Amino acid sequence: AQTVTQSQPEMSVQEAETVTLSCTYDTSESDYYLFWYKQPPSRQMILVIRQEAYKQQNATENRFSVNFQKAAKSFSLKISDSQLGDAAMYFCAYRSALGAGGTSYGKLTFGQGTILTVHP
Amino acid sequence: GAVVSQHPSWVICKSGTSVKIECRSLDFQATTMFWYRQFPKQSLMLMATSNEGSKATYEQGVEKDKFLINHASLTLSTLTVTSAHPEDSSFYICSASFRGKGNEQYFGPGTRLTVT
Numbered sequence: 001a002q003t004v005t006q007s008q009p010e011m012s013v014q015e016a017e018t019v020t021l022s023c024t025y026d027t028s029e030s031d032y033y034l035f036w037y038k039q040p041p042s043r044q045m046i047l048v049i050r051q052e053a054y055k056q057q058n059a060t061e062n063r064f065s066v067n068f069q070k071a072a073k074s075f076s077l078k079i080s081d082s083q084l085g086d087a088a089m090y091f092c093a094y095r096s097a098l099g100a101g102g103t104s105y106g107k108l109t110f111g112q113g114t115i116l117t118v119h120p
Numbered sequence: 121g122a123v124v125s126q127h128p129s130w131v132i133c134k135s136g137t138s139v140k141i142e143c144r145s146l147d148f149q150a151t152t153m154f155w156y157r158q159f160p161k162q163s164l165m166l167m168a169t170s171n172e173g174s175k176a177t178y179e180q181g182v183e184k185d186k187f188l189i190n191h192a193s194l195t196l197s198t199l200t201v202t203s204a205h206p207e208d209s210s211f212y213i214c215s216a217s218f219r220g221k222g223n224e225q226y227f228g229p230g231t232r233l234t235v236t
Contacts, residue, residue: 043158043211045227091163095223106152106223108215110163 023092
C-alpha cells in the first residue's frame with residue numbers, strides 16, 4: 001500500500017516571501033500521479049498542482065512549483081511571493097496510474113496535511 | 121467546468137435519527153464518486169468508493185450498514201448516516217471523477233454533520 005508523509009504539521013511565512021512544504025511517499029509502482037491540494041478555511045478542496053511521475057520536468061503553476069525527486073520519493077511544494085490568501089491547510093496526495101479493475105483505481109492517498117500561516 | 125455540489129452544507133440531527141447527504145456532479149457524468157470524512161485539522165479519510173449502478177466499496181473499518189452509499193445515476197450519489205450518534209459528527213466530503221477528464225477527482229464543498 002502507498003503511504004504519503006508530510007512531516008511539517010505547521011509552517012509560517014511572511015507575506016511576499018517563499019516557503020517550501022515537504023512531502024515524501026512510499027510506493028512500489030513506477031507510474032503514478034502526485035498532487036498538492038489546498039484547503040482554505042471554507043474547507044473546499046482546491047487542486048494546486050499535479051505531477052505525473054513519468055515526466056521529469058517539475059510542474060509549475062504561477063507562483064507554485066514542485067521539486068519532484070522520483071528516486072528519493074520526495075515531492076515538495078514551493079510557494080513564491082506568498083500572499084495572505086495562501087493561508088490554508090495543504091495536502092500532498094498520491095494516485096496510482098494503474099488501470100481500471102484494480103482495487104486502488106482512482107483513489108487518492110493523502111498526507112497528514114500542513115497548516116500554512118501567512119503573516120502580513 | 122467540473123463542479124460538484126453537496127447538500128446540505130450543514131445539518132444538525134438528533135441522536136438515533138438518520139440523515140442523508142447528496143453529492144451531485146453538475147456539469148459532467150461521474151463514473152466514480154468517493155466519500156471522505158474529515159475531523160478538524162486532520163486529513164481526509166476515504167470511507168468508500170462508489171461506481172454508478174453498482175455497490176459501493178467500503179474501506180476497512182467503515183461500517184457499511186451505518187454509512188449507506190447509493191450511486192443511482194451518473195450525476196448523483198448519496199450518503200445516509202443511519203442511527204446517527206454524536207461520534208458521527210464530522211465533516212463529510214464527496215468527490216467525483218470521470219475517465220474522460222483524466223480521472224481527476226473534483227471535490228464538493230463538504231457537509232458539516234452535528235449529532236446532538
